[in-house]
Amino acid sequence: MLDRTLILAGAIAAVAAPGASARVPDARPMPTPSAASCAAAPSSALAEIAARRESIATEQWQAANRRTIVEVSQPSGGGLDLPSAAIGAAVPLTLVLIEVAGRWVLHRRREHEAVQGPAPLDRGAWPV
Numbered sequence: 001m002l003d004r005t006l007i008l009a010g011a012i013a014a015v016a017a018p019g020a021s022a023r024v025p026d027a028r029p030m031p032t033p034s035a036a037s038c039a040a041a042p043s044s045a046l047a048e049i050a051a052r053r054e055s056i057a058t059e060q061w062q063a064a065n066r067r068t069i070v071e072v073s074q075p076s077g078g079g080l081d082l083p084s085a086a087i088g089a090a091v092p093l094t095l096v097l098i099e100v101a102g103r104w105v106l107h108r109r110r111e112h113e114a115v116q117g118p119a120p121l122d123r124g125a126w127p128v
Contacts, residue, residue: 005096008099012095
């Protein structure tokens with residue numbers, strides 16, 4: 001019974017750990033228009049309008065998607081960061097404790113029902 005609980009807690013921790021990263025993904029740069037796409041326009045006026053619209057769109061995209069600089073620090077001793085390790089160990093331990101407590105409560109309820117039988121229905125509380 002305890003082996004299954006530990007395996008379940010380990011599996012949950014293994015699945016949750018990669019998603020718990022604090023790293024912000026880098027924004028991908030917007031591709032610049034190629035010379036071939038500008039040369040395909042039928043007239044120079046349309047090409048200028050398309051180029052102007054493309055440059056405005058590029059500027060708006062770059063203004064809305066500024067690069068985020070994240071400073072990453074290392075533990076001062078170069079070894080194990082104990083607060084991070086404690087947080088990482090607390091999550092699976094909490095899940096295991098919740099499961100053990102739940103199993104204990106269900107076991108006690110079943111034991112109580114086996115000794116006294118199921119609780120009688122109160123017909124006065126529900127309309128018939």
